[in-house]
Amino acid sequence: xxxxxxxxxxxxxxxxxxxxxxxxxxxxxxxxxxxxxxxxxxxxxxxxxxxxxxxxxxxxxxxxxxxxxxxxxxxxxxxxxxxxxxxxxxxxxxxxxxxxxxxxxxxxxxxxxx
Amino acid sequence: xxxxxxxxxxxxxxxxxxxxxxxxxxxxxxxxxxxxxxxxxxxxxxxxxxxxxxxxxxxxxxxxxxxxxxxxxxxxxxxxxxxxxxxxxxxxxxxxxxxxxxxxxxxxxxxxx
Numbered sequence: 001x002x003x004x005x006x007x008x009x010x011x012x013x014x015x016x017x018x019x020x021x022x023x024x025x026x027x028x029x030x031x032x033x034x035x036x037x038x039x040x041x042x043x044x045x046x047x048x049x050x051x052x053x054x055x056x057x058x059x060x061x062x063x064x065x066x067x068x069x070x071x072x073x074x075x076x077x078x079x080x081x082x083x084x085x086x087x088x089x090x091x092x093x094x095x096x097x098x099x100x101x102x103x104x105x106x107x108x109x110x111x112x113x114x
Numbered sequence: 115x116x117x118x119x120x121x122x123x124x125x126x127x128x129x130x131x132x133x134x135x136x137x138x139x140x141x142x143x144x145x146x147x148x149x150x151x152x153x154x155x156x157x158x159x160x161x162x163x164x165x166x167x168x169x170x171x172x173x174x175x176x177x178x179x180x181x182x183x184x185x186x187x188x189x190x191x192x193x194x195x196x197x198x199x200x201x202x203x204x205x206x207x208x209x210x211x212x213x214x215x216x217x218x219x220x221x222x223x224x225x226x227x
Contacts, residue, residue, distance in 0.1 A: 045218065105156060
């Protein structure tokens with residue numbers, strides 16, 4: 001079983017729709033929960049992060065973490081064609097010596113249709 | 115600041131050929147990483163360097179070697195390329211501690227025929 005599971009999609013929605021992207025995880029040592037956005041033929045870039053259960057909002061984006069269920073979500077409100085990208089969840093766990101290991105989900109490809 | 119830069123952007127190799135992928139960052143980050151990204155597999159860590167002078171294997175190190183040339187530069191070498199190494203390669207860097215946000219380069223698309 002993978003430490004992080006993510007539905008690969010693709011997910012296709014009309015412009016203005018609410019999008020829900022999800023990941024589940026199995027490692028209780030994960031401390032920080034992140035969402036990266038990757039446009040086609042580009043490197044991933046950090047979109048949002050959180051480290052506690054609950055919601056964190058940034059504009060049209062809301063990151064939600066439920067540590068008891070080991071489940072994280074990213075919601076996109078009023079989705080725009082410019083949101084079309086692959087979204088990767090990522091999680092940190094501590095290693096010895098103060099270093100951290102980052103585990104990525106496989107990514108969900110989102111297409112927002114005008 | 116350029117962030118993380120990678121060269122080359124594209125490369126086609128024949129089986130058995132060797133090449134080095136170059137990566138440099140100008141953010142004074144301690145840690146640097148090499149990933150490969152394949153459809154359905156996500157990002158897989160090949161090697162990482164937690165600080166200048168150290169390197170460690172990641173999830174899929176076989177067939178690769180790395181050199182942390184200095185704090186800015188981290189190169190990935192394929193000694194004898196195989197078709198299974200056809201992939202998109204990303205270099206990333208981050209500072210130590212805290213969130214651990216990684217900053218990625220634009221990637222190198224490698225095809226091995």
